[in-house]
Amino acid sequence: MKQMVVPAMRTWDIFCSVIDNYGDVGVSWRLARSLAHEQGAQVRLWVDDLTAFQRIRPDIRPERAQQSCDGVTVCAWRPDMSAGRPADVVVEAFGCTLPEAYVADMVTRSPPPVWINLEYLSAETWVAAHHGLPSPHPRLPLTKYFFFPGYTEQTGGLLRERDLLMRRAHFVQHDVAAHWQSLGLPPPVPGEWRISLFAYENPALAELLDAWHASAEPVTLLVPEGRILPQVADWLGVPGLHACDAARRGALEVRVLPFASQDDYDRLLWACDLNFVRGEDSCVRAQWAARPLVWQAYPQAAAAHHDKLDALLAIYTASLESAAAQVLIGTWQRWNGVPGAPDMAACWAGWRAQRDVLGAHATVWQARLADHPGLVDTLVKFVESKRSQAV
Ligand code: TRH
DSSP states (O other), X not given: OOOOOOOXXXXXXXXXXXXXXXXXXXXXXXXXXXXXXXXOOEEEEEESOHHHHHHHSTTOOTTOSEEEETTEEEEEOOTTOOOOSOOSEEEEETTOOOOHHHHHHHHTSSSOOEEEEEOOOOOOTHHHHHTTOEEEOSSSSOEEEEEOOOSSTTSOOOOOOTTHHHHHHHHHHHTHHHHHHHTTOOOOOTTOEEEEEXXXXXXXXXXXXXXXXXXXXXXXXXXXXXXXXXXXXHHHTOSOOOTTOEEEETTEEEEEEOXXXXXXXXXXXXXXXXXXXXXXXXXXXXXXXXXXEEEEOOOOGGGTHHHHHHHHHHHHHTTSOHHHXXXXXXXXXXXXXXXXXXXXXXXXXXXXXXXXXXXXHHHHHHHHHHTSOOHHHHHHHHHHHHHHHHO
């Protein structure tokens, strides 16, 4: 019997519209880069806001219609764009809606491209039931598939470059002191906390800074430029804060860092004892950092993000001993405005008491996540299965 030959899917078009912040382009970029590096794919990444992209990848030139970056062809997604022949695989990141003309061109390919809608990450249990579902186009002979990242094998997995854990382990062993030096900081003194803070505006910030101000151990707070800075400045009683500013109040030293490249931000997460992260991508990176984290979910209407918060808390704390779990849950809830959560003074006392337990758990959690296949491998397998059905 003749074996069916499935054409290789070498070309990928990834479309990303930047709504606000950096998560959408951050995730799309990681996906594009890994497909090119690890799968030998020819990837075009279409982004409608290259200035936002440049923040996380400083060598991007926003004025260019097309440029090559780390093996990926980065294209400006403009209303007048002409993409030419659609790729073998088309990824619509976060339901960004493809250009109509491009969709019309997809029909002219036989078989048509495999069309993926890459969804937002959530640990909620409904995700497994929705992962991989088809959505036929209402008029055209095209099917779009919903691909959900997630924390279980019933989902699309988490983005993780193949060499990520190795690079991190090498950094932790050899490069942390040099990293602090590059940020203008001495090595930490015994007992000191080095904490990174990446956050949206947050009403719980002042009481958290109060707790660190009064802390028994020194706290060095590293704040990359961003939306939280005006609130930090208010608390310090200064008119404003800029990159490289520093201030000390009690046990707390605040250092403002220039917004880093994505790769440098990873290194900051690896180096710190505790990371406050927000949104989606930094939350995952903090988990790969094997350091304790406090997550601020992207705020949604009717507090829908509290369900996401609860879902991640449930799996993250499932095997954590009760006292440490209570500290983590209380802090995440307070940081996300969940009514009835303990105040930050109580939370911080808990962190001090549970420091070792929470630190060890972060390592265990990272290893557990690493047992699952990564998102890129899972996506490629999924796409191959859809293509073989189509030929
Ligand atoms: O920027 P975000 O708040 O993005 C959010 C979320 O992704 C949310 O799900 C989405 O709906 C909303 O945007 C529109 O948080 P996130 O996802 O952590 O993305 C931040 C990116 O910025 C991440 O890739 C890390 C990167 N980063 C740097 O490159 N340098 C830095 O100094 C910092 C602080 C972050």
